[in-house]
Amino acid sequence: MVDFLLNLLPHLLNGVALGLLFALLSLGFMLIIGVMEVINLAHGSLFALGAYFAVMLMGQDGGIPLAFMQSYYELPAVPRYIIALIVAPALVAVVGMGLEICLRRTYGKDPLYGLLLTFGAALVLEEVIREIWGPAEYFLPLPKAIRGGFFFGDMIYSNYRIFAAVFAMAMIGLLWAFLNRTPYGAVIKAGAHDSEMVRVLGYNLSRLRLYVFAFGAALAAIAGIIMAPIWGVRPHVGVDAVIPAFVVIVLGGVGSFWGAVSAGLLVGMVVALTAAFLTEWSLLSMYLLLLVVVTFRSRGFAGKASALEA
Amino acid sequence: MNSKSIRNLFTAPMLVSFLVFGTMPFWIDAIGLYQYLGLEVMIWVIFALAVNLLLGYTGLPSFGHGAFLGIGAYAFGLTQFNIAANLWVSLFGAVAATAVLGGLVAAFISHRRGIYFALMTIACAQIFFFIASKWTDVTGGEDGLLNIQRLPLDLGLAEISIKSNFNLYYLCFAAYVIIVVGMWRLVNSPFGKIITAIKQNDSRVAFLGYNVWLYKWIIFTLSCAISGLAGALFAMAQEGAYINIMSLQWSGIVILIVLIGGGFISFWGPVLGVIFYFLARDILGAYTEAWLLWFGLIFMLMVMFKPEGLAGIWQDAQLMFGRRKEAPQACPEPNHAGGD
Numbered sequence: 001m002v003d004f005l006l007n008l009l010p011h012l013l014n015g016v017a018l019g020l021l022f023a024l025l026s027l028g029f030m031l032i033i034g035v036m037e038v039i040n041l042a043h044g045s046l047f048a049l050g051a052y053f054a055v056m057l058m059g060q061d062g063g064i065p066l067a068f069m070q071s072y073y074e075l076p077a078v079p080r081y082i083i084a085l086i087v088a089p090a091l092v093a094v095v096g097m098g099l100e101i102c103l104r105r106t107y108g109k110d111p112l113y114g115l116l117l118t119f120g121a122a123l124v125l126e127e128v129i130r131e132i133w134g135p136a137e138y139f140l141p142l143p144k145a146i147r148g149g150f151f152f153g154d155m156i157y158s159n160y161r162i163f164a165a166v167f168a169m170a171m172i173g174l175l176w177a178f179l180n181r182t183p184y185g186a187v188i189k190a191g192a193h194d195s196e197m198v199r200v201l202g203y204n205l206s207r208l209r210l211y212v213f214a215f216g217a218a219l220a221a222i223a224g225i226i227m228a229p230i231w232g233v234r235p236h237v238g239v240d241a242v243i244p245a246f247v248v249i250v251l252g253g254v255g256s257f258w259g260a261v262s263a264g265l266l267v268g269m270v271v272a273l274t275a276a277f278l279t280e281w282s283l284l285s286m287y288l289l290l291l292v293v294v295t296f297r298s299r300g301f302a303g304k305a306s307a308l309e310a
Numbered sequence: 311m312n313s314k315s316i317r318n319l320f321t322a323p324m325l326v327s328f329l330v331f332g333t334m335p336f337w338i339d340a341i342g343l344y345q346y347l348g349l350e351v352m353i354w355v356i357f358a359l360a361v362n363l364l365l366g367y368t369g370l371p372s373f374g375h376g377a378f379l380g381i382g383a384y385a386f387g388l389t390q391f392n393i394a395a396n397l398w399v400s401l402f403g404a405v406a407a408t409a410v411l412g413g414l415v416a417a418f419i420s421h422r423r424g425i426y427f428a429l430m431t432i433a434c435a436q437i438f439f440f441i442a443s444k445w446t447d448v449t450g451g452e453d454g455l456l457n458i459q460r461l462p463l464d465l466g467l468a469e470i471s472i473k474s475n476f477n478l479y480y481l482c483f484a485a486y487v488i489i490v491v492g493m494w495r496l497v498n499s500p501f502g503k504i505i506t507a508i509k510q511n512d513s514r515v516a517f518l519g520y521n522v523w524l525y526k527w528i529i530f531t532l533s534c535a536i537s538g539l540a541g542a543l544f545a546m547a548q549e550g551a552y553i554n555i556m557s558l559q560w561s562g563i564v565i566l567i568v569l570i571g572g573g574f575i576s577f578w579g580p581v582l583g584v585i586f587y588f589l590a591r592d593i594l595g596a597y598t599e600a601w602l603l604w605f606g607l608i609f610m611l612m613v614m615f616k617p618e619g620l621a622g623i624w625q626d627a628q629l630m631f632g633r634r635k636e637a638p639q640a641c642p643e644p645n646h647a648g649g650d
Contacts, residue, residue, distance in 0.1 A: 039425055041562075105614040111425055112371050113613055116569060119562050120610040127603035239558060243436065250429055284440040287433045294430065295418065 010157055011276040012269070017161040019268020020168035021227055023261045025241060026248040027175060028219030030260055033249065034192030035212040038103060038114035043220050044242025045125035046092050048235065050221025051228040052129060053088035055138045077143035088225055089218035095125075096217025100210050122238060129235045140228040164226050171222060172261060179257065188212055192255065244271075247290050251300045259302030318498070323578055324490060331355075331483055335476050343592065345475040346547070351588050352482040353543045356489055358568050358580030360536035365565065366573035366580075367497055368529050369509030371428040373561055374435020378534045380442060380556030382408045382541020387455040387551045388448070397461040397472075404542035405535050411438070412534025413527070420526040423512060432558065439556045454552035458545045472546070482543050489536060494577065505529050563587075566609050572621025582620040 025047060032040045040046075056064060058080055059073035073080070099121055106113040146163040149156045179185035191198045191208050199205040224241070231237055244267060252263030270289050275282035293300065334348045357379055364370040382404040389403030419430040442449045449455055460478055463470040472478040496502055504525055507515045516522045545551045554560065571583020590608070594601035616622055 039429075102610060102614060109617070112428075113617055115371070115425065115428065116565065117610055117613045120566065120606045120613060123559075123562075123566075123606035124603055124610065127600045127606065131600050131603065243432070243558070246429055247433070250426070280444050281440070284437060284444075287437045287440075290433050291418065291430075291437070298422075298426075 011272050015269035015272030017165040018272055019265035020165050021223055022244050022248050022268050023264025024168045024171055025223035026245045026260050026264055028216035029245045030249055031212055032216040036209055037111055041118040042121040043245055044238035045122045046217045046220040047224035047241040048238040050088050050092045050224035051233045052133055053091050054084040054225040055140050055233055057084040058141045081143050089221040092221035093214035093218040096214045097210055100213035126235050138233040160229055247286050251293055253300035253302040256302035335479055349475050349479050349547050351584055353540050354584045355581050356486055357537055357540035358584050360533045361564050362568045362573040362580045363533045365568055368505040372431045373428045374431035376561035377435035377438040377556045378408050378412055378537040379541040381411055382538030383545035383551035384449055386542035386545045387458040397463055401542050405538045408538025409531055409535040413531040416527045416530035420523045442556055443553050454550050456550045458550050460546045570612055570619050572619025575618045576621035579619055579621045
C-alpha cells in the first residue's frame with residue numbers, strides 16, 4: 001500500500017503541475033468571457049502562438065535567421081528565457097488586440113457570432129503557424145537550472161514540472177492580487193458584472209475590452225510557453241489546449257476565480273491519474289468528468305448566471 | 311392531391327435545386343470538375359441540412375455533429391460486415407445507431423440552450439471521437455474501417471450496381487430529394503412553427519404549455535439520424551469510415567459551411583454553403599496549400615459584415631434589382647428562419 005502511494009506520488013505531482021497550468025490558461029479565457037461575453041475559441045491558438053514566439057526568441061532550431069539576431073542568441077540561456085517569457089506574451093497580446101477589433105462587430109448580437117468568429121480566427125491562426133513554421137514539431141530550449149531531474153526517495157522527478165507548478169502558482173497569485181487589490185482589477189471585475197454600467201460611470205468601455213482581451217491573450221501565451229516543454233510545440237497544440245480550458249471553465253463555473261482554479265486542479269489530477277493507469281483513455285476522463293458534474297450541477301462548482309445561457 | 315397542396319410541397323427553389331443536382335453528372339466534367347466532387351457535395355448537403363435543422367431553425371448550435379456523421383459511417387460498415395451485406399439493412403443500421411446515440415446525447419443536453427448547449431455537444435462529440443479512435447478492435451482506430459462495399463441497390467424487381475460514382479451519385483440524389491421534401495414539409499408544419507418559436511424565445515413556448523424539452527429532443531435525434539444517413543453514404547463514397555470526420559475541426563467546419571451559406575435566414579443556406587465550400591477547396595486549393603487560411607478569412611469577414619451569409623447577399627441583390635414582390639421573405643427581423 002505504501003509502495004503504491006509512493007508510486008502514485010509523481011503522478012499526483014504531474015497532476016498538480018498540469019492542473020495549475022490549466023487553471024492559468026482558463027483564467028485568461030474566463031476574463032474574456034466575463035468582459036466581452038465571448039467564448040474565445042482562438043484561445044488555444046494564442047496559446048500555441050505564445051509557444052512559437054518563445055521558440056523564435058530562444059534561438060536554436062526556430063530562430064530568426066537575421067544577422068542582428070545572431071548576437072542576441074549568444075546571450076546565456078537564462079536572460080533569453082526571461083526575455084522570451086516577457087516579449088512573447090506581449091507579441092501575442094498584440095495579436096489578441098487585432099482579434100478584439102474584429103470581434104467588435106459581434107457585440108450585442110447572439111453570442112454565437114463571437115464563438116463562430118473566434119473559431120474562424122483559430123482556423124486562420126493555425127494555418128498561419130503552419131505556413132510560417134511548417135508542420136514539424138519544435139522543442140523549446142530551456143536554461144540548465146530548470147532542466148533535468150532530481151531524486152525523490154528512489155524516484156526521479158523532473159525539475160521542470162516543479163518549476164512549472166511553482167511558476168503557475170505564482171502567476172495565479174499575482175493575477176488574484178491584480179484583480180482584487182488594484183483599481184484596474186476592480187474595473188475589470190465591474191466590467192464583467194455589468195459592462196454598460198461601467199460605461200455609464202465614464203470608463204472607456206472599448207479600451208477596457210481591448211486591454212482585457214490583450215491581457216487574456218497574454219495569459220494564454222504564458223501558459224503556452226510554460227506548457228511547451230511538456231506537450232511539445234506543433235500547430236495542432238492549440239486545439240489540445242482550448243478544450244481543457246473550456247472544460248475547466250464549465251466545471252468551475254463562469255465568473256468564479258477559485259472555481260476555475262479548483263476545477264483546473266481537478267481536471268489536471270484526473271487526466272494525470274488516468275494517464276498513469278489507462279494511458280490511452282486519459283483525455284476521455286476529462287469529458288466524462290464534465291458530463292457527470294454538469295448533469296448534477298448545471299453551472300459547475302461555483303458558477304453564476306451569465307450571458308452564456310441566453 | 312389538389313394543386314395548392316402540391317404547391318406547398320414543392321417550391322421554385324426546390325425544383326431549381328432538383329434540376330441542377332439532377333443533371334449535375336452530365337455537365338460537371340464539362341466545367342472542369344469531376345464526378346466524385348458531385349458525390350461529396352450531395353452528401354455534405356444532406357449533412358448540412360441536418361445541422362441547419364438545429365442551428366438555423368431551432369437555434370441550437372451543435373458543435374459536435376461531425377461525431378454523428380462518423381457514427382453513421384462506422385455503423386454502416388459494421389452492419390455490413392457483421393449482420394447482413396444488404397444495402398437496406400446497412401442503411402437502416404446506420405440510421406438506427408445514430409438515432410439511438412443521438413437520442414441518448416439529446417436526453418443529457420435538451421434542457422440547455424445557447425453556448426452551454428454548444429459546449430455540451432462538444433464534450434459529447436469528443437467522447438465519441440475518443441472511443442472511435444481507441445476502440446481499435448471495432449473501429450480500426452486511427453487506420454479507420456477499411457473495405458466498406460458499395461452494396462448493390464436491390465429494388466425488388468431489379469438489382470442495380472452502385473459501384474460507379476455516377477450510380478452512387480443518383481442514390482445520394484434520391485436521398486436528397488426525399489430529405490428536402492420531407493424537411494421542407496416538417497419546417498412548415500405546426501411542429502416547425504414550434505421549433506422556430508423555441509429559437510426565438512423558449513420560455514415563452516414553455517409558458518404556452520409546450521414541452522420544450524421534448525421538442526428539442528425530437529429535433530436533435532432527427533437531425534442525428536439524418537446525419538447518420540449522410541455518414542452511411544459517405545462511407546460508401548470513401549469505401550471506408552475514417553476518424554477524421556469525427557474531429558472537432560470537422561464539426562466546426564460544417565457549422566461554418568451552414569453559416570457562410572446563410573442557414574440562419576434561409577432553408578437553402580446550407581446548400582449554397584456546401585457548394586461554396588467545395589468550390590473554394592478546389593479552386594483555392596489549386597493555387598495554395600493553405601487554402602483553409604483564405605477560407606477562414608472569408609468566413610471571418612462574412613461573420614463581421616454579412617452574418618446572413620450568401621443567402622443574405624442573394625436577398626439584398628433581389629431587393630436592389632427591384633424584384634421586391636418576388637423576393638422571398640425580405641427578412642423583417644434578423645432572427646427569422648423560414649424564408650425560401
